[in-house]
Amino acid sequence: MLIFGNLIYVSCLLINAIAILSEDRFLARINFSPSSYDPAFGQSADASVQAKIMTLIASVRTLMRPLLILVNTLIIIYELVLG
Secondary structure, three states, X not given: OHHHHHHHHHHHXXXXXXXXXXXXXXXXXXXXXXXXXXXXXXXXOOOOHHHHHHHHHHHXXXXXXXXXXXXXXXXXXXXXXXX
8 A cells, every 4th residue: 555655645746746847948949839840841740759749748737637636635634634
């Protein structure tokens, strides 16, 4: 059970880290911003690893936000009650 709890904490922290990445300050600087990505002529937009990572980051930021709020709240309550 101890390993399962640690796995939940680590996955929650990693998803939180992805969710808080700033498009303007961090992602644009390393060319992972959707607005700065322009695929080469003749390639589809989903052909490269960079495009897939950008899609993953955008999906996590969009879809996981309500779930992250709930999971973070539950973890905080759990830590406060059971320490």
